[in-house]
Amino acid sequence: MTLSRAPATTLVHTGRDSQRFDGMVNTPVFRGSTILADNLTQWEARKTPGNPMASYGRFGNPTTRALEQAIAQLEGGHRSWLFPSGLSACTHSLLALVQQGDHVLMTDSVYGPTRQFATQVLSRLGVQVDFFDPLIGAGLSALMRPNTRVVFVESPGSATFEMQDIPAMADVAHAAGAWVVMDNTWATPMFFKPVEHGVDISVQAATKYIVGHSDALLGVATANARAWHLLEKAAHDFGQTAGPDDVFLALRGLRTLSVRLQQHWANGLQLAQALQAHPMVRRVLHPALPGDPGHAVWRRDCLGASGLFGMVLQPLSQPNLHRFFERLELFGIGLSWGGYESLALPMDRPVRSARPWVEEGVLVRVHAGLECADDLVRDMTQALDHIS
Ligand SMILES: *Cc1c(COP(=O)(O)O)cnc(C)c1O
Numbered sequence: 001m002t003l004s005r006a007p008a009t010t011l012v013h014t015g016r017d018s019q020r021f022d023g024m025v026n027t028p029v030f031r032g033s034t035i036l037a038d039n040l041t042q043w044e045a046r047k048t049p050g051n052p053m054a055s056y057g058r059f060g061n062p063t064t065r066a067l068e069q070a071i072a073q074l075e076g077g078h079r080s081w082l083f084p085s086g087l088s089a090c091t092h093s094l095l096a097l098v099q100q101g102d103h104v105l106m107t108d109s110v111y112g113p114t115r116q117f118a119t120q121v122l123s124r125l126g127v128q129v130d131f132f133d134p135l136i137g138a139g140l141s142a143l144m145r146p147n148t149r150v151v152f153v154e155s156p157g158s159a160t161f162e163m164q165d166i167p168a169m170a171d172v173a174h175a176a177g178a179w180v181v182m183d184n185t186w187a188t189p190m191f192f193k194p195v196e197h198g199v200d201i202s203v204q205a206a207t208k209y210i211v212g213h214s215d216a217l218l219g220v221a222t223a224n225a226r227a228w229h230l231l232e233k234a235a236h237d238f239g240q241t242a243g244p245d246d247v248f249l250a251l252r253g254l255r256t257l258s259v260r261l262q263q264h265w266a267n268g269l270q271l272a273q274a275l276q277a278h279p280m281v282r283r284v285l286h287p288a289l290p291g292d293p294g295h296a297v298w299r300r301d302c303l304g305a306s307g308l309f310g311m312v313l314q315p316l317s318q319p320n321l322h323r324f325f326e327r328l329e330l331f332g333i334g335l336s337w338g339g340y341e342s343l344a345l346p347m348d349r350p351v352r353s354a355r356p357w358v359e360e361g362v363l364v365r366v367h368a369g370l371e372c373a374d375d376l377v378r379d380m381t382q383a384l385d386h387i388s
């Protein structure tokens with residue numbers, strides 16, 4: 001009998017098999033390229049398509065399979081494939097689905113490097129890309145063309161945090177025969193279930209919350225049964241594979257994902273609320289705040305919020321901006337997020353083509369780490385006070 005399990009339980013129990021590894025709790029790191037067969041009969045059996053017993057290290061090993069299995073189960077998808085980075089998972093999910101002459105619709109608030117791939121690489125391959133207003137919802141139907149093959153969504157938007165109505169857009173896309181790919185790094189499969197909401201391929205930059213400790217780069221794409229064979233074929237054809245040591249770190253991070261996210265969520269929200277009240281802050285961009293434009297969609301679709309959000313500071317001189325960052329003691333200045341530590345970074349003015357970014361003032365991305373929330377609030381408040 002299989003009891004139904006909450007995701008927090010799945011995190012602890014899935015993707016490991018102690019009996020197989022002399023009782024070891026964790027699946028060991030399997031390093032290797034060649035996998036020997038005992039005889040030709042066994043070798044031939046391994047080569048059959050879909051055989052989970054891989055014939056070569058590039059197709060995976062027990063460490064890889066453990067993480068793929070755990071993520072696929074969390075996402076509620078058919079199967080998952082690991083990539084060497086989150087960006088690689090995004091770009092290869094797109095490449096799996098498109099061909100020359102196709103049209104792709106992408107959210108205007110997409111992660112910058114994914115946008116760059118679309119405008120620089122997809123266009124070079126003869127794939128047209130248009131960007132849509134992240135708030136468009138079912139209005140997406142007006143942008144669909146007979147050759148629209150993929151709708152690429154990311155909610156909330158990178159840097160600007162607009163929530164998107166994924167189910168409404170998925171209905172439009174599917175009615176027109178297009179695929180839906182989602183970058184779900186912000187919410188993780190703990191807080192948003194893309195496949196349940198109509199997404200065909202769900203992508204995670206595992207570098208962020210799944211690894212959780214800023215010590216490895218990794219991506220994962222999870223497909224429903226319909227999209228899986230295309231994703232798998234592209235991953236094979238492009239030679240996409242992930243290093244076993246990084247996969248091990250991701251498995252290790254995964255086990256504590258639930259408790260870490262609860263704390264990131266609470267810390268982020270407390271910090272966001274405190275910043276909202278500060279006179280140097282014009283606007284806080286965080287869908288879990290009741291006044292946020294995306295709050296209703298967030299409440300309807302998400303089970304929680306991560307620790308990443310944005311704030312728009314009052315217009316500021318460059319020296320004052322530098323002074324603010326120098327004054328921060330607990331927030332590191334750096335890219336990425338999802339680790340245990342807090343970060344803050346001024347963002348370039350968002351590149352837009354469908355919905356212009358009209359906010360004046362400096363956009364700052366904040367990641368609330370696992371420090372005590374009161375300390376984070378005190379630190380940011382004193383730095384803002386300093387430039388007031
Ligand atoms: C960081 C990030 C990525 C890319 O992940 P890498 O592992 O750094 O390549 C993709 N999408 C989003 C939303 C991200 O924040």
